[in-house]
Amino acid sequence: MGKYSFEFKKKVVLAYLNGESECTYLSKIYDVPAKRNIEQWVPNFWRSRFTAFTKK
Helix, strand or coil: CCCCCHHHHHHHHHHHHCCCCCHHHHHHHCCCCCHHHHHHHHHHHHHHCCHHHCCC
16 A cells, blocks of 8 residues: 555645645645655546546
């Protein structure tokens, strides 16, 4: 299993998409060491509607 669960990624991505904050601030709030992780999760959401977050 990955470091972050599906539900956690979903929560962070939805916070970003709802305009709560930018990736830099969200990475601090949710204790994600690199904002790059969040920046990668967002397009994965658009491409696969959260199926990209599940372990294959």
